Amino acid sequence: MSDGVPGARRIHPGSVKQTRTQQFLRSEFFHNYKRSPTAIASSLMILFVVLVAVLGPFVTPQDPYSLAGLSLADAYKPPAWAQGGEVRFLLGTDQQGRDILSAIVYGSRISLFIGFVGVFFAAAFGIVVGLVAGYKGGRIESLIMRVADIQLSFPSMLIALFLMTTFGRSVGNILVALTLIGWVRYARIVRGEVLSVKKKEYVEAAKVIGFSELTIIFKHVLPNVLTSVIVLSTIQVGSFILIEATLSFLGMGVPVTRPSLGMLCSEGFAVLYSGLWWVSFFPGLYIVFIVFGINLFGDFLRDELNPRLK
Amino acid sequence: MVLKFLVRRIFQLLIVLLVVSSIVFFVTSVIGNPVHTMLPERAAQELVDQVVRQLGLDKPLYVQYLIFLRNALRGDFGRSYTHFQPALKLIFSRFPATMEIVAVSMLMTVVLGISLGVYAGAHPKRRLSKIVMGGSIAGISLPSFWVGMVLIFFFSVRMGWFPVSGRGQLGTILGIPTSLATVSGWRHILLPSITLASINIATVIRLVRAGMLETMRQDYIKFAKAKGVNSRDVLYKHALKNIMIPVVTMFGLQLGEMIAFTTITETIFAWPGMGKLLIDAINNLDRPIVSAYLLFVAVLFVVINFVVDLLYTLIDPRVEL
Numbered sequence: 044m045s046d047g048v049p050g051a052r053r054i055h056p057g058s059v060k061q062t063r064t065q066q067f068l069r070s071e072f073f074h075n076y077k078r079s080p081t082a083i084a085s086s087l088m089i090l091f092v093v094l095v096a097v098l099g100p101f102v103t104p105q106d107p108y109s110l111a112g113l114s115l116a117d118a119y120k121p122p123a124w125a126q127g128g129e130v131r132f133l134l135g136t137d138q139q140g141r142d143i144l145s146a147i148v149y150g151s152r153i154s155l156f157i158g159f160v161g162v163f164f165a166a167a168f169g170i171v172v173g174l175v176a177g178y179k180g181g182r183i184e185s186l187i188m189r190v191a192d193i194q195l196s197f198p199s200m201l202i203a204l205f206l207m208t209t210f211g212r213s214v215g216n217i218l219v220a221l222t223l224i225g226w227v228r229y230a231r232i233v234r235g236e237v238l239s240v241k242k243k244e245y246v247e248a249a250k251v252i253g254f255s256e257l258t259i260i261f262k263h264v265l266p267n268v269l270t271s272v273i274v275l276s277t278i279q280v281g282s283f284i285l286i287e288a289t290l291s292f293l294g295m296g297v298p299v300t301r302p303s304l305g306m307l308c309s310e311g312f313a314v315l316y317s318g319l320w321w322v323s324f325f326p327g328l329y330i331v332f333i334v335f336g337i338n339l340f341g342d343f344l345r346d347e348l349n350p351r352l353k
Numbered sequence: 354m355v356l357k358f359l360v361r362r363i364f365q366l367l368i369v370l371l372v373v374s375s376i377v378f379f380v381t382s383v384i385g386n387p388v389h390t391m392l393p394e395r396a397a398q399e400l401v402d403q404v405v406r407q408l409g410l411d412k413p414l415y416v417q418y419l420i421f422l423r424n425a426l427r428g429d430f431g432r433s434y435t436h437f438q439p440a441l442k443l444i445f446s447r448f449p450a451t452m453e454i455v456a457v458s459m460l461m462t463v464v465l466g467i468s469l470g471v472y473a474g475a476h477p478k479r480r481l482s483k484i485v486m487g488g489s490i491a492g493i494s495l496p497s498f499w500v501g502m503v504l505i506f507f508f509s510v511r512m513g514w515f516p517v518s519g520r521g522q523l524g525t526i527l528g529i530p531t532s533l534a535t536v537s538g539w540r541h542i543l544l545p546s547i548t549l550a551s552i553n554i555a556t557v558i559r560l561v562r563a564g565m566l567e568t569m570r571q572d573y574i575k576f577a578k579a580k581g582v583n584s585r586d587v588l589y590k591h592a593l594k595n596i597m598i599p600v601v602t603m604f605g606l607q608l609g610e611m612i613a614f615t616t617i618t619e620t621i622f623a624w625p626g627m628g629k630l631l632i633d634a635i636n637n638l639d640r641p642i643v644s645a646y647l648l649f650v651a652v653l654f655v656v657i658n659f660v661v662d663l664l665y666t667l668i669d670p671r672v673e674l
Contacts, residue, residue, distance in 0.1 A: 193369060193372065196369075196655075196658060197609070197613075197654060198609050198610045198612075200610070200613045200614060204613075205377075208643070209380045209381070281494065285496055292498045292617070293620065293632060295635070305498075308498065308499060308502065309498075311502075312498075315506055315510065316505075316510060318510060323499075323502055324506070327499030327503075328499075331494055331495055331496070335491055338494050
């Protein structure tokens, strides 16, 4: 199948076996990646964000959670470049004398954690449900798909809001809420794929040989849906981070003890009218930076891996 | 034909409502005890018991549910615990304010979203198209509350051009009191509407562009061009007509999405619509309002979907209901 196709993996038939890295470096995907400035820029943005979240606490000037380090005398300092700003507080301080930059670094850890882990759970749940629906068919399938349809006709923001008011604010509850709103898209994609793969001859053959259903699912069906799942997941991380931020902004997301970026914005909103714009502006700007990077990269991935979704 | 479709849809609506109402009821009865927010902290036990009995909270859950269903069928969701008025009436009274912002931002979305989307899809190689597409990715990455805050700070706090909250003076159009009838009202409505539209415009641009890219490759477009139809007519008459079905579907979804997001916009701009009513009700554990809101919105969404399906038949006569 790959012979003669330009950019295909096997370039010299019968050549020395390539390592995975070598294969990747020669792939069409990597070739296109190198030539796309937006792909490179966006992946650098994501790398930066992740590095800041992982390494940040070691380099931030202040630990925003430790009350001992805060001094009310430092409250309401504008950013360093504005009049009255100090270099110590590059992006200014909030009403408690907390360094905004440090708060953003710590907040981004919570926002990113919720985004990535939430997508992981939603994907896992959705894939299993989709596999069951597609493979079993019958009543189970129509029930699952009906639930999915009803759920999709409601905006996910509203469902999330409703769930969070019921569960109460906590990081774990946000993850549950995100799983409950995120599974639908995965289930639909996976089910569709299962339905088309189920009829393929090689799956029939595997059945005849006597492979168990689980083997067939994991060896033959799942690999086929993987690209769609990766593309969808990238975009979902961005949208989950936005949903979390919005919930926290409304006071229905993370608890006060774990201020995510959205919560920092909501605390800053209280003092916005007094002209203290930096308290809420910078955390929000960083959300935009994170989600923009993820969405740009997701856009590239979608074009590369799954032209059908275009 | 239409009648059969109508009956099927109404049946569907009833099922959706039953499901939503059961979920809403059981879930809201799990939320904390509303009695505590209604009475002072140290209220006498007899008083607490009396209020519990008045609200019917002492009965078993399934009895409460049946009573809830019976009353809901009559449009009675109980009185708001904080406003002391029937919940549904409150929602109705706030509904016009919400629809005002939704209407204005829908208008912005339609005009900007379709024209920019058509442009970017028709000339994908042009620099302006690339800027539009980059901008649309940035657009879907914006948290709407942040857009609202930036607008408030810049245009209201810093420049003082627009008021920060409320609906302003109301005039009347066709007997309905509305902000859209006065200059003051328009000055109040502009920022919330831009906030609400900001994300949706980006989504619409992307969908319209994708549809245009697909359509522009078709033979009949090439033929129309070759025939010498002027390029504006090719775009807006030949091509756009064919992508109307996905576009109309999307506007249906967007309308729902916008109504949901008014909760955030209205909270930021202190706009007295039903979105703010919901957020306040959630914070006050005002159960009747929360249930009434959710069921009202559910009906609204089913109606929107129904209208979208009817529109299909107008756009594309081949579609059968």
